[in-house]
Amino acid sequence: MWSAEDVARDSVRRQGDGLPLTAVGERVAEAAVREQEAAERALVGGTFSEYEAEPERVAGIWAAKHVEWRRVRDLMAQCSWSRYEPDRDVQGSEWARSRAERRQAVLSGHAADLVRRQDERDELRAELWLSAGPSRLIRVAADRADLRPVEVLAQLAERVVVGEDGRVSVPPFSPSR
Structure with missing residues (x-):
């Protein structure tokens, strides 16, 4: 979120373009008048209907606009x-560039x-309990490939093929790093 100073500087830069002295x-x-009004309103409390904002925020923005x-x-x-x-306003241009960079970084x-969350939704995390026989086979395969059993299971899952009839199979493969 932009600070009150950022909002004021951006607003003054846009509204002031081409204005005479x-x-x-x-x-x-x-x-100055709006700053005083906003400060008084902030003391009373409530919201500004025209801004739908907190009075302290509006007061801060008007104070920053006055300064700018x-x-x-x-x-x-x-x-x-x-x-x-x-x-031509070097300081104002530097602030505008900084705001644009911060905005781009946030975006x-x-x-x-969003990409990370989508990837997380696509992931499947499961806790798997295997009986002794299949568990031993997975451990042996993991030891031979110098992998952890969970890594062998992940490679196994990546190679799953679902046939048209719904049958699930895994073609033969050798676990590897």
Whole structure:
């Protein structure tokens, strides 16, 4: 999840694109008012119906927006920009790149997690109790192949063939590493 600062920086970057310095000054004033209102609402409790969010989160976002609008205003004044251009804002561009990288990392992690969960659903874990005779045969095969008995059983299961009539068989094979 993005922090309040991330949300504010992204919002200001998008909303500020092309705004003149006077309009950015108006956004600073608006953010100051909204920050105060949100802070007061956070003290009372409840949710903001327009955001369906917790009041503390909304208050944090408005405080961060106020800071970010002031930063943009000061940058524009310092650099004598007539309009805000996000691509010329080095610090803002670095933050945007960082957010994009973090977002991509989260999405990649989520995709990998989905694949892992699907693989887990496709796996079959079983506890198998064999009588003494078949158990000895599996142990002998495992010892000869320098494997554990469970590894021989896994190789056996991988080679199972189900015929059209439903019969299950395993073609002859030699367990190996």
